[in-house]
Structures are given as structure tokens and as C-alpha cells.
Amino acid sequence: MHKQKQQVMVEVRKLFTDFLENKGQRKTGERFMILEKLYERNDHIDAEALYNLINKQQHNVSRATVYNTLELLVESGLVMRHQFGQHYAEYEKAYGYRQHDHIICTECKKVVEFCDPRIQQIKTKMGELLEFNITRHELHLYGLCADCEKSKKESVAENVKEKVTAV
Amino acid sequence: MHKQKQQVMVEVRKLFTDFLENKGQRKTGERFMILEKLYERNDHIDAEALYNLINKQQHNVSRATVYNTLELLVESGLVMRHQFGQHYAEYEKAYGYRQHDHIICTECKKVVEFCDPRIQQIKTKMGELLEFNITRHELHLYGLCADCEKSKKESVAENVKEKVTAV
DNA sequence: CTCCATGCAAATTATTTGCATAGAC
DNA sequence: GTCTATGCAAATAATTTGCATGGAG
16 A cells, blocks of 8 residues: 555656656756645645644745646646635645545535545537537535534524524 | 617616515615616626716715625625636626526626526536525636637747747 | 746736725715 | 724735756766
């Protein structure tokens, strides 16, 4: 299991190297450091947290470089950017990591991942129909999780009680 | 057709009125003005453009009010916020306007709307499975439109030619 | 040795906030 | 008359940019 992760890292470094060469971009240590940090984890992280993670631990990479590199990584397809809200973008490894989508609780902001094959059918169909060469997608379902749904019901009941008491 | 639009406007004003009353919020002219501007159009618009639209035309509504009202409208469900990228959020009427999703060209930023019933199946299924009460969704497909796909191919051909010439 | 990528801090953009006042209720 | 929503400008947050320098090619 651990070995598999090592293997992925090797492949990914190779892919990023090729990508940078093709673009005539330099292969700097900072860039590979950021790539690695993203591939070490199995969840999303935002730019600022990534910056802190790198700098508090050991190295010294500027915010500008973090943003610049994230852009490159997204362009290379090795990293996904998820824009959950206006001030809430997160990044996550994409290679060797099953394609998945997200359900977001609008109340507690909890994010749960899921996967449904029907999305692939939509992509294929719509790409054909509208003549787009579709490379990726983002699907977000919004609603209330079981907990927040329960709290809401209780709070409504509470309100009703208050009104009754008030009258 | 035009009459239908008038009819929608009446219904929507009524719904927004009820919403504001329920929240104990005031029914100000600015709020209804913004609601109307959004319902007059059949496409998306961003906060700044909406602000300009209102102020250049006739009235005088501050940015703060525009943002505040957009928030309320989204909360009421009468307006949808689409977050296409990190600096690219747009708003659009939601009531009496068929639910639809978007294909975005990553090159020229063109947005095409589409509708696929399979998305409803995913929502129902995943809501059940993960115990979420799903109220809405956002599906974005990203790729190259036919035009940009063509340009890309030509540009690649061009590059090859250059390299050959250079050697 | 050349020139791009980096670090840093200042700049920018979109959005939010604080405060005084107008106006909805 | 009361108190909230507004306008305005200043504040904030996330991201980008300009410039001098280090280091990849």
C-alpha cells in the first residue's frame, strides 16, 4: 500500500517533468516540493494552508510560487482545483485518484465525496451534441446533511413553541 | 410571450415579498429593482456589471446593497449563483427558468447551457445513499469548443513547422 | 553566462464592514 | 418615532504583479 504511493509519486514526478519540458519551463525544487505535498495527502487543501504547511515544516517557498505552481499543476492535469464557493477553493491530487464529485452541506460546510458513472454518460453525450472536447467536469450537490436537517427541524419546532408562548 | 414575462415578474415579486416578510426583512425599492434587473435578462451577469447596469441607467444603488441583495435572492432561491472560476461568479434568475447546467470552454470562456435528465437521477440516488436533503446542484463540464480545438491543432502544426524551419 | 523563476512586498480585485443617515414599518 | 437597510468609503481577503536576485539550463 505504501509502496503503491511511492510508485505513484515516481510516475507523477515524471509526468510533471515532461509537462514542464514541453512548456519550456524550468524544473525547480519548489515546484516538485509542492507537487509532493499535494500527493502526500488524500484530501483537499487550500493555497494558504499549503503555503503554511510547507513553510512551517522546513522549507521556504513564497506565496507567489505556491500560486504559480498550483496554476501549472492544474494546467498539467495532475491537480484538480475545486471551487466550492466564492472564497473557498481547494486543490487536490488528480492522478491515480479516482474521479469523484462532492456533496456539500450548506449549513455545516461538510464535504462528502461520491462517484456515479452516469456523469460519464452525460459528458460523452453532451460533448458530442455540443461539439466540445470535454476534458474534465465538476459536479457539486448542495443540501443539508442528516445532522443539520435534524437541527433545523428542532429549531423550527422551537420557534413554533416560542410563538405560542408569546401569544 | 411578453405577457408571460410580465406574469413571471408578478409571481416573483410576490415570492420575494413573502420571503422578506418571513425573514422580518424590509421590502425596499432597491431590492425589488435588483430582482427585476435580473429577471429582465435571460443570461448570467456578475455583481459589478449589475451595479453598473443599474447606476448608469437611472437609479443609484450602492455596491454594498447589490451584494447584500444578491445574497438574499440566492437564499430565497429566486436567483442562482454560478461560480465558474475563482474570479468569475455570475448570477441569474432561477424561477420559471428551466434548470440547466453549463459547458465552459477553457480557452475562450464561452459558456453553453445544456440539460440532461440523468443529473436528477444522480441527485436522488446520492441524496438517499449519503443521507443528504439535496436542494440544488451545479454541474460544469470543461473542455475546448470546436473553434478553439481547431485553433489549437493549427497552432501545434505551426509550432512543428517553426521547429523544422529553425533546424 | 544567460535568462527565467523566485522571494518579497506592494498592488489589485472582489467583496465586506463601520458608521451616519434615510426611509420602511 | 423606531430601528433596519442604505450609501459611502475604508477595510479585508485572496490572489497577482513588479523588481532585484538566485539558480536552472
